[in-house]
Amino acid sequence: xxxxxxxxxxxxxxxxxxxxxxxxxxxxxxxxxxxxxxxxxxxxxxxxxxxxxxxxxxxxxxxxxxxxxxxxxxxxxxxxxxxxxxxxxxxxxxxxxxxxxxxxxxxxxxxxxxxxxxxxxxxxxxxxxxxxxxxxxxxxxxxxxxxxxxxxxxxxxxxxxxxxxxxxxxxxxxxxxxxxxxxxxxxxxx
Numbered sequence: 001x002x003x004x005x006x007x008x009x010x011x012x013x014x015x016x017x018x019x020x021x022x023x024x025x026x027x028x029x030x031x032x033x034x035x036x037x038x039x040x041x042x043x044x045x046x047x048x049x050x051x052x053x054x055x056x057x058x059x060x061x062x063x064x065x066x067x068x069x070x071x072x073x074x075x076x077x078x079x080x081x082x083x084x085x086x087x088x089x090x091x092x093x094x095x096x097x098x099x100x101x102x103x104x105x106x107x108x109x110x111x112x113x114x115x116x117x118x119x120x121x122x123x124x125x126x127x128x129x130x131x132x133x134x135x136x137x138x139x140x141x142x143x144x145x146x147x148x149x150x151x152x153x154x155x156x157x158x159x160x161x162x163x164x165x166x167x168x169x170x171x172x173x174x175x176x177x178x179x180x181x182x183x184x185x186x187x188x189x190x
Contacts, residue, residue: 007058008048011066014093015048016041018069019102022078023166026159035146035157039106042147046115047101050181053122066095075169100174105147107164107171114182116144 016037025036052058069091072078105112120141146154150162160166179186 007055007062008052010093011052011061011095011098012041012044012048014069014090015044015095015098015102017090018072018094018099019044019106019161022072022076022170023158023161023163025157025161027157031153032157035154036161039146039150039154039158040102040161042144043102043105043112044098046105046112046119046144046147047098047178048095049119049122050101050115050178051095051098061095066093066098068092069094069096069099071173072096072099072170075173097174097177100170100172101178103167103171104175104178106158106162107167109148111178111182111184112147114184115178116141116148118182 019040020033020037023036023040025032027033052061072094073091101115105115141148150158155162164171176186178184
């Protein structure tokens with residue numbers, strides 16, 4: 001897998017920014033915003049590494065571009081007033097599939113675990129990272145703890161970001177492909 005690839009950095013940053021703006025922190029304070037954004041970034045990182053599993057995939061998206069946020073903006077009702085404005089240029093680096101998969105991971109803890117396990121299993125050891133990611137006391141990899149094992153402050157900060165009903169319009173867009181990729185079953189509708 002690409003792992004922390006330079007080529008995926010703009011996609012991860014823009015997709016995280018999109019999720020954080022579309023589903024803002026439950027509280028206006030800076031700590032809540034940071035905790036919510038960290039959870040979004042962890043989900044987006046896993047989704048991006050699943051979507052672009054090789055260095056070649058990551059390089060190709062850097063060349064071709066990921067497609068932008070137009071459909072996501074429409075689905076979530078978060079269209080910018082002027083998408084041509086200079087400060088909205090980051091939206092071109094948003095990857096619709098990555099955001100949809102991240103929404104799936106944020107809404108479904110079991111799917112998030114499967115996604116992280118797939119990413120961790122595919123990452124080769126390196127000199128600065130002898131094991132794919134250290135696990136704290138046999139639990140979640142430390143790098144993805146806020147995604148997999150959010151504490152009370154994390155959950156309070158990301159009430160909107162983790163709300164399955166609110167995420168559904170975005171999550172449903174590419175859920176079937178993610179379920180297929182992770183060999184997971186469609187969650188049953190209650």
